[in-house]
Amino acid sequence: TGEGAEFDLAIIGGGPGGYSAAFRAADLGLRVALIEKHATLGGVCLNVGCIPSKALLHVAAVKEEARRLAMHGVTLGEPTLDLDKLKDFKSATIGWLTGGLAQMARQRKVEVIHGTAAFSSPDGLGVAAGRGHRTVGFRHCIIAVGSSSIRLPFLPEDPRIVDSTGALELPFILERMLVIGGGIIGLEMATVYSALGAKVDVVERLDGLLTGVDRDAVEIWQTENAHRFGDIFLEASLENAVAGSDGITVTIAGSPPVERCYDLVLQAAGRRPNGAALGLEMAGIEPDARGFIAADSQMRTSVPHIFAVGDITGEPMLAHKAVHEGHVAAEAVAGMKSHFDVSVIPSVAYTDPEIAWVGITEDAAKAAGRKVRVGKFPWAASGRAIANGAAYGTTRLVFDQETLRVIGGVIVGPNAGDMIGEICLAIEMGADAVDIGRTIHPHPTLGETIGLATEMSEGVCTDLP
């Protein structure tokens, strides 16, 4: 297909999946077009996701640290907020990174085309930009168009009802906020706004926050966050929302129903794939009922010269998964035998404290009837954690009962997201409890708790030779 085409590879979408694929393919000698409808590269992650949220969460964490310091005798005084300066810091962080991507594309001679792409045939795309239109012929294509947040249909159109993109714009200082959705994105934004002085309620349809991770670990997280949140409504849903001059008045179902008025309502109740206007039928690709595009382990769709990576392929919708898939797809296009063959993909809520987990959790293992041993190291016994005012934290490892190989882990506490990488590596390398327990970790560090957790499960360090 696409003989004599202008490009060996056309990539639709300049997010983590798309730009990673573009750079890898160019490094492998392919002629690459990277098509992005927004003015900057980086996708959701850099522009309105991972990075701006972390810039604001850093501010929240420092403010929290100052609060804790006051308990240890160092009072820094009441912080004041200059919203415009904070926005400038966030924008500068994004600008630095998106500018870097544009430069990396230039260095690699990736042709960045700004416009909205749709398939016109199995080998061609039409790209619309303003009043202009061009066609792009390709031998291979990677679809990396990502996802958008789901808009709840019964909510009125009102600037005070926002998705994560709207919330990250920090539209105004507010007192009362409702977050719909107790997952990672909702709770990260709740953390930011509470640090900025808002009282934040959370409403979640399921019976707990952060589903997918052990309940007792979430309990520790929730206890540490108790001062941050107002009410957390579980197994609850919104019945009604009315925009008025005083705010958005919502009714939360229950007996009796609760009626509250908020200055800002954030919808963080899931994301949906962006493939609807791509003309997939022109390429012969049929998405599933929810709009996701299926791909094999080389990220190839049912049409062999067209690949799909990132959020458009389904859960988990995470940047590190998109990047990894982008590399696999680019290498497959270049004729390499690469496959997406990972054992685990970590999840992190970069809240304060952080909570990070990977692999099989203790709750999931028990529910599946799998025989495991668990090593839990309470940070109350870690010198560094106590010195850092984080004695509440925990590190826990899940081992296969027979082989004592590590198959999962959960960490609650500052820097949990940075620490979980060691457990990912251990799982990928097939490490067992002895490998981890006898690896000398630097003292005194929070990372040391990973080694120490192996000693907390009876016999795990002595059962193997």
Ligand code: FAD
């Ligand atoms: P995207 O990043 O969505 O990029 C797709 C790109 O395609 C977009 O730039 C879009 O403009 C473009 N596009 C779409 N259609 C077309 C078209 N027809 N023509 C041209 N261009 C098109 N993940 C993490 O791993 N860690 C985090 O901390 C994290 N934090 C997040 C915080 C928030 C608030 C949100 C919303 C998400 C967060 N995520 C995080 C998820 C992460 O952002 C996504 O998983 C990641 O961006 C997906 O990458 P992608 O390449 O698949 O798609």
